[in-house]
Amino acid sequence: MEPHDARHRCPPISERTEPADALRRVAAWYFANVYGRTEGPGTLPFYCDPSRVGAFAVESGELARGEPPALFRLFVALSMFQALRDVVIMRQQRTMTAEEAESLVSATILELRLERHDCEHLASAEMFESRCDVHKDRTGVDCRSRPGVECHVKAATCLFRRMGDMGKLPTSAWLRAWKDGALARVLAVVQQGEPNPQRRAEQLVEHFAQVHRVGRKLATMFVSALSTPALAPGLTPWAPDVDGNRLLVVDTNVARAVDALRPPGAVRSYEARAAWLREQAAQVNLREFRDDVPACSPRLVQQALYHFCSKSNREAQGLDCRGASLSCEVCAPSLCPLRRAV
Known part of the structure; x- marks a missing residue:
């Protein structure tokens, strides 16, 4: 098994592509406005x-x-x-x-x-x-x-x-x-059969996605909630044996952001969007913003997109920046739902 730092190492900043730079700006906004305030350290998860x-x-x-x-x-x-x-x-x-x-x-x-x-x-x-x-x-x-x-x-x-x-x-x-202690058995089978904590997370997503009316997105929400300590410190009992940092929850807002950043004509499936976002997010060094998070966590970058791109959630959290004396150019204007609404 790779050491923790090796698993989360990101490429040098100079290697960023244009989409990765947009994701970096969204991450900067997230760590300045959301992380440590409404989720993450010192907060209670919404659930x-x-x-x-x-x-x-x-x-x-x-x-x-x-x-x-x-x-x-x-x-x-x-x-x-x-x-x-x-x-x-x-x-x-x-x-x-x-x-x-x-x-x-x-x-x-x-x-x-x-x-x-x-x-x-x-x-x-x-x-x-x-x-x-x-x-x-x-x-x-x-x-x-x-x-x-x-x-x-x-x-x-x-x-x-x-x-x-x-x-x-x-x-x-x-x-x-x-039923009959099945959860413990499922975890034991995954942990004994797969040495890599990130692949364990993926296998667990596959298992829970089989539940009626659940599917990949909701199964990913569940598994990542239990295996991504940066999002809920102290409340992720499956970590570090299960590592959710590469899991991605592709909701409507995240999907729209991914489609806006990808070349026209790209495949618009859940899997294709998640694979593209995972590759691009791996180029964002999150240690630029905080030293208590993994340097590389596509899950945190996706969470930043989720908060940044949701107009209703931003308004509910008091993060509607319309009318403020801020320059949109330091943010990610092509992805901002509030800029489009002006």
Whole structure:
């Protein structure tokens, strides 16, 4: 295994390409305005903060110890962040009662409900995911297998207020990765079979992406939250055995930034965007900005893009710089959502 410094070493500044310089400017903005203020050292991650996510908040002590129920709670809570702006999802989480939130994210409650329900589709993850046909129609949420019968999957779909089969997500996650101590077994298999901590992170993403309605983006959010210490010091129980610094969460804002920086006609898939951003971000030496972060962390550069390129999040955090006596040229004007909105 390579030593830590070797894994995070960046090329000399003189080797930067033009896109990498734009990423460096975004990183400079991030470390000046966000890092150490609303996330990173001295802050509470949003998923542990009741003022931001209400009853979905994960208890920080339980998270630091890597307790499986806390990780299940985190997984389901983060999995809600799809297809809508983050501020909208957080508002939805805050408006749910503690009882409603617990019915979605409590591993204990879900396990009891699975034990008490006699639906034959709950025998395994594969059977559940392929045969449970929960759906929405004009009359509400139901299934064709047991129409009219109360079910925790139907109830979850109603609470999520999203796609008709969204309520399958917590049960799918439990059956695939938490039932009967499965989480510890998954971690052990990955750690024993792969010596490289960064490739371990990638393998774990592949595993959690199989959960119903999750996919690569949300699985990456989960794994990186547990394996990127710079983003949540003291609250990443899988690090350093698992290293999330090369993982990338490509949301809509990050995808738009990548497409703006790449040559016209580049492939617009998740994998292509992530591979390009990982290569370019590796040229940004983050030690220019702080000496307590890895010199090379594509995940931190991507996080900088996420904050910089989201108009709604910047406004919510008081980072709307329109009207301030600042020169846009020292920033990254081609990527700035506020400049475009002027």
